[in-house]
Amino acid sequence: MDCLREIETDGNSNPIQISRLALDIGGSLIKLVYFSRDSGDHEDPLNDSVRISNGVNGRLHFAKFETTNINDCLQFISANKLFFGVTIHLKATGGGAYKFSDLFKEKLGISLEKEDEMDCLVTGANFLLKAVNHEAFTYLNGQKEFVQIDHNDLYPYLLVNIGSGVSMIKVDGDGKFERVSGTSVGGGTFWGLGKLLTKCQSFDELLELSQRGNNRVLDMLVGDIYGGMDYSKIGLSSTAIASSFGRAISNSNELHDYKPEDVSRSLLRMISNNIGQISYLNALQFGLKRIFFGGFFTRGHSYTMDTISVAVHFWSKGEAKAMFLRHEGFLGALGAFMSYERHSLGDLMVNQSVQIPVDASSSTDTNYNPLERDLNETESMQCSVYQA
């Protein structure tokens, strides 16, 4: 089980009441978002939000499971009574909402109410960009900078959701969007090819390996072809990658002769670069200067974000900027969660006091290790739900 955690208790050790749960069941991962209301009227010393009448204060929680371990997810939901207080209809998005519909009915007696995947991604992204402080940030050369989003100047933007595959969505407003492109070279490719090439047992292990690798061992650089020289006439330096994995052809080495670290590094760079390039080309086509990257592929991983940022910067000649989201992996699940609001509740407000880890502000952060600090798994956010 990936991330089974005991449901939190309030200061008085009472179980926190869960009143909303939504799911995003993708090809690789199941993402859960659930809301726990505060059980009493005690003030949270960390929470300086103003209570508004008719609002229900509480927390949004985030959790994930591998889709292949869906039974663990069902057990987690059941054991923690995540659908206690909810109707027996659960909002769910992603292809798995269709694929596993019968399983949820059979095991938990729950009907999955299917919400459109792209719709949910956009709703989730718009919510985060508008309601949560310090949600979006740029990442370049190890430098993380939070971006202040002007709500009146948010649209249009390109949303690139990197899950198993990649969807690219032009977003023009709330509920106004079009999936304009995508690529099958995504997180599933990194993990799938990486598993075949390195025998890693998890995506995170593969990512961790890449941190210690050197892509020059397997990538054919311009200098490898030009005898150490730049191809300066067309602006390609000797260290630019001419051919990903191209050096593997020039000797008799077999797979086991290479370090898994180097294989993982070249693979991550190839895929990140490629996604950055295709994203930029699509942004250009539609005149979009802002590109937000979501989905579980990046996982706050510095090298991934850096490579995507460099690709966007390189191809746009500095005109476009890649931006990342702290709750990157939960756009769809959040969107599904919001669909309750559209149907039965008024609105979801996130207090301005959303807790940010102390060291997550703008900083030079070259040794960022996602395994030591995974925002997605450990964070919840303080918020209020307004009942209609």
Next chain:
Amino acid sequence: MDCLREIETDGNSNPIQISRLALDIGGSLIKLVYFSRDSGDHEDPLNDSVRISNGVNGRLHFAKFETTNINDCLQFISANKLFFGVTIHLKATGGGAYKFSDLFKEKLGISLEKEDEMDCLVTGANFLLKAVNHEAFTYLNGQKEFVQIDHNDLYPYLLVNIGSGVSMIKVDGDGKFERVSGTSVGGGTFWGLGKLLTKCQSFDELLELSQRGNNRVLDMLVGDIYGGMDYSKIGLSSTAIASSFGRAISNSNELHDYKPEDVSRSLLRMISNNIGQISYLNALQFGLKRIFFGGFFTRGHSYTMDTISVAVHFWSKGEAKAMFLRHEGFLGALGAFMSYERHSLGDLMVNQSVQIPVDASSSTDTNYNPLERDLNETESMQCSVYQA
């Protein structure tokens, strides 16, 4: 040695005199183009061209070697006296013209005169498109159709040269071009990753394997995520690839549990698709309706061309067409060859009687096997060189 062939002899068993040789030394392959003049005045019954005064009739020949086996190439040049009659300066392009400059000097006493790689690619492509009948063709669903090029309506077009890496060049005329984009995911990636994953010993063996593979074993399809259903709202059928190699994550299989055929097929499809998509996005950006694909990656291989064509068709919603070139791998070498003409000779004319294999005309050609019929390796073309 890849393609050592005895130099042809004329009807009287006299060695044919080689009077021009040019090289394109890339990261993976060395391509040679050389001209042999007719040794006598006898009429070739297959050649109905009109001799023009001051013209030298003869043949252009094409050959290739792996760059790692450059010594075989040197031996081939030396043994066959390919630089007999040429000055000791040889025209050469590609990064290897720089990298191996000293080697040619040392072993053969030849100075490589370096010609710009992009310049040569464009010159070679323009020459083929203008001078050679039945050079360009479309390929879709196993259907090959030669395209008649109107010389007055050739420009602008996008030239996509798929070598180890990929260059995308906007061509506006003779010598008028700009390298607008490229990708490191090219032929070197297919071969390099393929070698690591399948232990194939050659590019052609890997291509041949892919013919017998099934990409559904390793690729995660939309239907795999959606429980067999289409995601019709956004126009994705259940058989569309959602994530290349994404199925490898959903079970405990290791590399050796998969057939190399299936691995090769998924790899070829991933790379062909990706190149097709990025090419189209660049063509769109510059308003180019025609995309010509060159470079040794395709090698007349039906599945590769089909996938590139489908990608261009899909992303352009049928607006753009992928076109291929019969002498795809020799654009750079031809361009380097042409640079002799610019410097010392008048012009190179290809007779209209360029020999086309009987079955290479428009035909349904689903079982096309590049190993049985490789146009690039076995063909020469009848032509005349006009001395200035």
